[in-house]
Amino acid sequence: MVSAGAMSTSGNLMDFLDEPFPDVGTYEDFHTIDWLREKSRDTDRHRKITSKSKESIWEFIKSLLDAWSGWVVMLLIGLLAGTLAGVIDLAVDWMTDLKEGVCLSAFWYSHEQCCWTSNETTFEDRDKCPLWQKWSELLLSQSEGASAYILNYLMYILWALLFAFLAVSLIKTILSGFIIRGYLGKWTLLIKTVTLVLVVSSGLSLGKEGPLVHVACCCGNFFSSLFSKYSKNEGKRREVLSAAAAAGVSVAFGAPIGGVLFSLEEVSYYFPLKTLWRSFFAALVAAFTLRSINPFGNSRLVLFYVEYHTPWYMAELFPFILLGVFGGLWGTLFTRCNIAWCRRRKTTRLGKYPVLEVIVVTAITAIIAYPNPYTRQSTSELISELFNDCGALESSQLCDYINDPNMTRPVDDIPDRPAGVGVYTAMWQLALALIFKIVITIFTFGMKIPSGLFIPSMAVGAMAGRMVGIGVEQLAYHHHDWIIFRNWCRPGADCVTPGLYAMVGAAACLGGVTRMTVSLVVIMFELTGGLEYIVPLMAAAVTSKWVADAFGKEGIYEAHIHLNGYPFLDVKDEFTHRTLATDVMRPRRGEPPLSVLTQDSMTVEDVETLIKETDYNGFPVVVSRDSEQNARQRQEGIVSNSIMYFTEEPPELPANSPHPLKLRRILNLSPFTVTDHTPMETVVDIFRKLGLRQCLDVLRHMAQMANQDPESIMFN
């Protein structure tokens, strides 16, 4: 509290130009932001700068700098986010391959980079790579046989456990636990970047896209604290964070437009139009920075960028919609099971051993994943292989088709061929991998390590899609005289592209889990570079969203917010109950009367007692206590403390009382009021659209109406 002697009773104009109280108007964790007040403060600041800019050249330059500081912040965020994403990509690439072997010529090369420099010239040797040696070759000088296999298996598990253990100990020790204070601080940024690499390399079933959004927001927070325009105004800082989230998604997928739409759809609560343009700028700068670091060696941003342009046919919409249904069903299954598992983690003793849990899940994942070649490789490589169309020179098992020796077609227009033995083996291996991925992701997502959901969902969808695609392709080849195939699939033509089915499946599963709509389609077509495939992607995304919404309205992120009890008023929910404001208002009958402050007759000691006794964050200031329904005694007798007053002029005081305390500046002179007969729909809309504070009673009421436990909303 400010000492009474410091305040003066001079005229009104000075009050507006004085600096506000220190610590008034800064927000702590879990406080709602008062958007209206932040906006008016920003307008005041802008008006002050504009009026001063006419005074001198220096002030004019300062006003220009202030106007440009927004763009400078976006540029810096884009640079840092792109750089960090490039570092993460390169390090993950290397460390994932470290589990299997090491490059002899230069230890910092991954498998692919090591084989870049190999001098094999014969066609049969095109996949051999003597510079890269697996651990069994290095330690035992054997590359085939049971002992080599067992040694490779053991080394794989050991490296995975080591990475996971390092990651979880770093988080626990340096961030002092898993409840991160300084959620967007510098230590969080550093630790999250380092541990993200470790965790993704350890082979766990998670992705790096979600944590990249957090990393980008930490960058945004860091840079916005360097400029006073953003560090002092929480509302403007949130705009910077929205733009930073867009930059994060943009570098994760190589999709700047998709990133901006993702930020608009999923991340931001309050997204004015100016932020749209700035977010796009940040996303572009980030994507360009990542491209210049060139982590994948082909000037592409994402590992699974595909470039084919084979057409699709209307009859194929039927399997695409089937894939959409699968995506919706999987989304529902995953959300329900994951929330049930996380709830069990919160309420039982299982949650008391986070480090042990991470180690056990890593061990299980590594042990089951190694035998199947499709789960042994990293998930990004798996998706890349599934998205790719089979050329004539591919030597992987999935492309083991029976080739016609007289074929003379150019390499990218290969007609449909019958499947060889390798393809059938690949199909059942993919089926096993699919089941494994579905089960293990339920237990992995939500652990106390940085974990994202995009890559595992896309992997599940891609596996299902590829299997369906190969099935349709073989059906079209062997039964090309059926009615459904006759019109569009002539023998000897390239009708069906299983890679496209994999893409559609990936989009469907991702949409089913996260319930993204426009941003999903845009991300997928920016990933593929082909506008021809928008219609199948949209069909699958729409179908999966409908199917998933039929079972439950919440996506995975909203479900986790509810699980943790955060007081969040979602803009997508609709309030459908027919209650009035009077059902929520306090005090009700039988409750103690409203705690109010009078406008000029309470002492400092009274106010301190009131604040200590109650938990509220704001109090109504009334003319006098008689204006309440319950008449109370006026404060009688002036004690030796000073009087606090909220009016323009100080009240009449006896001659020898101490100096009064003026607190008009922290008074909100125009609070929003609703009558007790306002329908609750309107009240919820007012709180939601204007972004007001003190809306927690509303949330509890909504929970009550939905037959949930109102005490699960944790904050008073």
Added chain:
Amino acid sequence: MASLWYGGLLRLGSGFSLSCLALSVLLFAQLTGAAKNFEDVRCKCICPPYKENPGHIYNKNISQKDCDCLHVVEPMPVRGPDVEAYCLRCECKYEERSSVTIKVTIIIYLSILGLLLLYMVYLTLVEPILKRRLFGHSQLLQSDDDVGDHQPFANAHDVLARSRSRANVLNKVEYAQQRWKLQVQEQRKSVFDRHVVLS
């Protein structure tokens, strides 16, 4: 007061070093873009077996627009009209990478990881030993697990009070750290146990 300065300097220093690190990585990347290794750019053509010729792989350092079968495949193993058929089967791809960027990035990442591991070892092993020497044996009582997290300095308050007596750098860092830990504990208690908003 001095510990506030120290804390502020630490924050400023860490902020600067982080941004310097990021910008230096970026700078390296740009520099390597300018001075490409000879081996880092190539056009690779893979040609499958055709008639009597066994398949072969051809590499050549050539620009992207010249990256096709006719420029890269030398000497051409077939004659005349067969050249077109042979070249149709060949798959030519332009590849580039930056080996210096990879090397620099991996080494920087490993050194940061090593530093963090050292810091972690210091926090878990060395610090209690140092504290025991400075403040006596009775101070370090371990509290039991709280929501699964180990809180090693439950009586940070006492340690704080005693530390005011001495004034050297180690104590100042200690003081700032204890105050932060105390704040985190208070916050955690009020948020998760009493379910009240922080005031």
